Amino acid sequence: MAPTSPGIGGLTYDPAKKARPPELNVLLALVLITVAFELIGRVFLGDSFLFNTRENVDSIFNWQRLNIIILQVSIVGIIALGVTQVIISGGIDLSSGSIVGATAMIAMSFAQTALVNGNPNPKAIFGDWAMDLPVMIPVLVGLGCGLVAGFVNGALIAYTRIPPFIATLGMMVFARGMSRWWSNGNPVSFPTEGYATIGKGMMPVVIFVSLAILFHLILNHTKYGKHCYAVGSNEQASRMSGIKVNNHKVLVYTIAGMLAALAAVVLSSKNLTAQAGMGVMYELDAIAMAVIGGISLQGGRGSILGTVLGALIFGVIISGFTFLRLDAYYQEMVKGLIIVGAVVLDQWRQQKRGRG
Amino acid sequence: MTDIILETRGLTKHYGGVHALSDANFVLHKGEHVAIMGDNGAGKSTFVRQLTGVEQPTRGKIIFDGAEHLFASPIEAREAGIETVFQNLALADDLDVPSNLFLGREKFLFKLGPFSILDKKAMREATIAALEKTAVKIPNLMNTIRNMSGGQRQCVAIARTAAFKSKLVIMDEPTAALGVQETAQVENIIRTLKEAGEPLILISHNMRQVFDLVDRVVVFRRGRIVANLRKEETNGQDVVSYITGAKTGSEYEGAA
Ligand SMILES: Nc1ncnc2c1ncn2[C@@H]1O[C@H](COP(=O)(O)OP(=O)(O)O)[C@@H](O)[C@H]1O
Ligand SMILES: [Mg+2]
Numbered sequence: 001m002a003p004t005s006p007g008i009g010g011l012t013y014d015p016a017k018k019a020r021p022p023e024l025n026v027l028l029a030l031v032l033i034t035v036a037f038e039l040i041g042r043v044f045l046g047d048s049f050l051f052n053t054r055e056n057v058d059s060i061f062n063w064q065r066l067n068i069i070i071l072q073v074s075i076v077g078i079i080a081l082g083v084t085q086v087i088i089s090g091g092i093d094l095s096s097g098s099i100v101g102a103t104a105m106i107a108m109s110f111a112q113t114a115l116v117n118g119n120p121n122p123k124a125i126f127g128d129w130a131m132d133l134p135v136m137i138p139v140l141v142g143l144g145c146g147l148v149a150g151f152v153n154g155a156l157i158a159y160t161r162i163p164p165f166i167a168t169l170g171m172m173v174f175a176r177g178m179s180r181w182w183s184n185g186n187p188v189s190f191p192t193e194g195y196a197t198i199g200k201g202m203m204p205v206v207i208f209v210s211l212a213i214l215f216h217l218i219l220n221h222t223k224y225g226k227h228c229y230a231v232g233s234n235e236q237a238s239r240m241s242g243i244k245v246n247n248h249k250v251l252v253y254t255i256a257g258m259l260a261a262l263a264a265v266v267l268s269s270k271n272l273t274a275q276a277g278m279g280v281m282y283e284l285d286a287i288a289m290a291v292i293g294g295i296s297l298q299g300g301r302g303s304i305l306g307t308v309l310g311a312l313i314f315g316v317i318i319s320g321f322t323f324l325r326l327d328a329y330y331q332e333m334v335k336g337l338i339i340v341g342a343v344v345l346d347q348w349r350q351q352k353r354g355r356g
Numbered sequence: 357m358t359d360i361i362l363e364t365r366g367l368t369k370h371y372g373g374v375h376a377l378s379d380a381n382f383v384l385h386k387g388e389h390v391a392i393m394g395d396n397g398a399g400k401s402t403f404v405r406q407l408t409g410v411e412q413p414t415r416g417k418i419i420f421d422g423a424e425h426l427f428a429s430p431i432e433a434r435e436a437g438i439e440t441v442f443q444n445l446a447l448a449d450d451l452d453v454p455s456n457l458f459l460g461r462e463k464f465l466f467k468l469g470p471f472s473i474l475d476k477k478a479m480r481e482a483t484i485a486a487l488e489k490t491a492v493k494i495p496n497l498m499n500t501i502r503n504m505s506g507g508q509r510q511c512v513a514i515a516r517t518a519a520f521k522s523k524l525v526i527m528d529e530p531t532a533a534l535g536v537q538e539t540a541q542v543e544n545i546i547r548t549l550k551e552a553g554e555p556l557i558l559i560s561h562n563m564r565q566v567f568d569l570v571d572r573v574v575v576f577r578r579g580r581i582v583a584n585l586r587k588e589e590t591n592g593q594d595v596v597s598y599i600t601g602a603k604t605g606s607e608y609e610g611a612a
Contacts (some may be wrong), residue, residue, distance in 0.1 A: 004461050081385040218471065221473055221474055221476075222468075222470070222471045222472060222473060222474060223470060223471070223472045224470040224471050226451075226455060226462060226474060227470075229448070229450055229451055229455075230448045230451060230455070230459055230460075232450070233448035233449055233450035233451060234446075234448040234449065236444075236446070237444075237446035237447055237448050238448065238459065238460070239430075239446070239460070240410055240442060241361060241430065241446060241459040241460035241461075242429060242430055242431025242434065242459075242460035242461065243433075243459070243460045249472060272506055300448070300449065300450035301404070301450050303383075352416065
């Protein structure tokens with residue numbers, strides 16, 4: 001323990017002495033991993049990971065690759081923002097990937113255009129009334145799906161005391177079944193132009209970054225954010241201090257469900273189609289991003305900034321493996337190793353802390 | 357009877373078949389400091405939990421500040437003016453000192469339901485003021501309390517009661533885990549409460565401390581109050597004989 005210097009009333013307040021933010025370590029890891037890919041690329045492939053090597057392009061960096069990295073993590077990143085506040089509150093959410101599947105199917109059904117290349121839309125699930133609807137309708141329907149699913153998760157966890165792992169596992173299976181039932185084995189395509197713009201180009205990145213800033217502010221400057229950390233840190237103490245823990249949990253899971261639904265809207269818009277298998281394993285990718293970003297699965301610790309950095313590390317690793325022309329199988333295996341490694345690291349940090 | 361701040365009548369708590377608290381009749385006067393003593397498992401903490409809304413009694417009445425209360429939650433008891441330092445402290449390790457002090461009753465810049473914006477500056481200043489009262493050394497206010505010593509954590513818990521206006525302070529074994537110096541510090545805080553005329557219920561196993569600080573000793577044994585002794589009319593040996601059951605107060609004969 002650091003020696004105490006007496007200040008007012010024997011008290012010191014020195015912002016400079018604040019403990020080193022754990023996000024610095026994550027940033028460092030991001031830099032190291034990027035440099036490692038760069039070096040491996042230079043030595044073994046004679047190619048650069050980060051920098052532009054094409055003659056006909058006038059740019060220092062390989063923007064194409066960098067854009068793909070951030071684009072491919074944005075959609076799961078939106079889910080990871082919700083997962084972050086769930087884990088900080090001491091819970092877990094395994095249902096987000098399936099919520100993506102179900103929401104994508106349902107929202108897409110309300111985003112159908114009446115005419116496809118001048119012919120009647122073969123995929124219109126409902127009658128004429130449900131075609132060419134304003135873009136707000138499918139978006140609100142989608143968010144509504146996420147709201148209901150998240151609310152059910154939260155209510156189960158808060159009021160029936162089912163462990164979050166079990167409650168959200170149930171929702172995971174249920175929502176996947178729901179999306180299969182809704183799709184009846186067929187994908188739904190042909191969205192309206194309005195709907196197609198939601199996830200167009202770099203829009204997923206814009207949405208992800210805006211939401212990341214919003215949730216960073218919420219977690220750091222609002223009562224809700226403070227209560228996330230309090231409940232995750234010591235639920236009993238939070239209860240005794242008058243925090244309405246049950247209401248808080250319902251809200252946490254509802255927000256997580258709505259973020260997953262938003263990710264589904266963006267994804268189906270970007271792909272111009274929705275199918276029942278959409279979002280499989282996204283919940284684990286999102287949890288991995290948060291865990292790589294230094295969140296503690298015990299609750300009470302973690303941050304949006306950490307998760308955003310974790311998402312970038314995740315993207316760099318996937319992209320790096322493609323760059324090194326390694327098989328997708330290896331990518332999956334390495335993903336698994338990273339998740340376990342990050343959790344082991346967290347446990348180890350906590351034991352060290354426990355010993356003082 | 358106007359100088360009574362707290363009275364319980366027939367306060368009883370059963371946990372299934374466990375009669376943790378039976379028919380507790382207890383009176384506390386304004387400005388009075390009373391110690392509750394008794395063996396482990398005697399029902400002291402159970403008594404505190406009924407008074408503070410953490411649990412609801414099986415039976416019995418709580419009359420606080422002239423009105424009968426049934427606190428549905430700790431926050432109701434706090435709003436009525438009962439500040440408590442619980443035995444297990446009720447602190448969140450991952451939060452800094454101001455956040456712990458204001459846990460569940462944060463100050464806001466403006467209200468927006470759950471998304472109300474925190475007034476961190478006001479909370480920090482109020483924390484400094486409250487900690488000055490306790491004269492405790494805390495290395496850095498803005499760090500989490502995880503790595504703080506037992507004494508520092510205890511002082512954070514006590515500062516939490518000092519940061520708010522209250523009509524009654526309850527401390528459940530506040531010095532049980534502390535060193536000599538830290539204990540002295542907590543005892544000083546209790547003395548300032550006495551000077552300020554704030555009534556206090558102190559649960560303690562420390563005989564010296566009890567005789568130093570309080571006006572009256574109430575002894576619990578097996579969930580019952582077995583003695584109510586003015587400090588001047590008793591001594592350590594006497595109290596011990598009530599705690600162990602060698603003696604039972606005349607007014608409680610046949611109770612145990
Ligand atoms: N939540 C509970 N459920 C069942 N029994 C309990 C509970 N809380 C306390 N008890 C029992 O009630 C008795 C009194 O406990 P407690 O009030 O903690 O004693 P003290 O604080 O005097 O040491 C003990 O026998 C204890 O085991
Ligand atoms: Mg006790």
